[in-house]
Amino acid sequence: MTEKNTSGRGQRELRVRVKTAKGRKLSSTLWLERQLNDPYVIRARKEGYRGRAAYKILELDDKYGFLKPGARVVDLGCAPGGWCQVAVERVNALGQNPKKPVGTVLGVDLQEVEPIAGADIHVLDFLxxxxxxxxxxxxGGRADVVMSDMAAAASGHKGTDHLRIVALVEAALAFAFDVLEEGGTFVAKVLAGGAEIQMQTMLKQNFRKVANVKPPASRSDSSEKFVVAQGFRGRERAVETED
Structure with a gap:
């Protein structure tokens, strides 16, 4: 909950302060305070999205336009479901716009995910x-988009975490090679750190356009960025490792 200052100096949202509770670490208190004051968290709550991450895929799609009406989309590691919610809206999965083709959104995750209208969600290990x-x-065919906001469990060691998420993205990319339609798009979260050079090479070999971008919804103090690879050259021509 936030309060607003409505004095003659204009309106602004007051910052929520969180007191340290017994048994709660200071780091947990600071994280909770940041969450409560995060404008994207507040906006997600108001607009019905399951998390602030929904705005990352919204902003990426606004820029690159890969979630088209009628598209078939696979969301890997889809919990809690914010990316699926956005995809349902953008590809017209519910058929709310009768003048546009109806798309398909498929979410998979290792854990159960609360149902999302317009999305088909399964418990599945994509590996x-x-x-x-x-x-x-x-x-009912190949996908037009494979997207992933997955991150490996944090170890607390920056270098190790970077290597783990790069390995996870490379696995997602190998999966995309098997299920993407020619001309399709691959979108995934990575962590900046240098170990993704081979992955970037694979992307450039297999897609016509590759962009590395940090959307506004991504926190400035986070090392995450996103790859948006468009124009898949086709499974028959896929190159999974460097020669």
Whole structure:
């Protein structure tokens, strides 16, 4: 909850202060205070999104336009579901605009995710041998977009965390090679750090356009960025490792 100052000097939202509770670490208190005062968290609560991350994919799509009406979208590691919510709106999965084609949104995660109207969500390990076949079956064909906001569990060691998320993105990219339609788009979160050079090479070999971007909704103190790779050259031409 926030209060507003309505004095003659204009309106502004007052900062929420959180007291340190017994048993709660200072770091946890500071995180909670930041969350309560984060404008994207406040906006997500008001607009019905399941988290501030929804605005990252919104901003990326506003810039690159890959979530088109009628598109078939796969969201890897979709919990809690904010990216799926955005995709449902953008690809017209509910058919709310009768003048535009109806898209499909498929979310997969290792854990149960609360249902989202217009999205087909499954508990699935995308690294399993049968995952690509199952996904193509659920979609009724290949995907136009494979996107991932996944992050490996934090170890507390910056270098280790960077290597883990790069490995996770490379696995998501290999999955995308199997399920993407020619001309499709791959979007994923990475952490800046240098170990992603081989991954960037694979992206440039297999997609016509590759952008690395930090959307406004991404916190300025975070090392995360996003790759948006468009124009998939096709599975037959996919190159998964450097020669």
């Amino acid at each position: 399993s041998d049968e995952a690509d076949g199952l996904v193509k079956g659920w979609l």
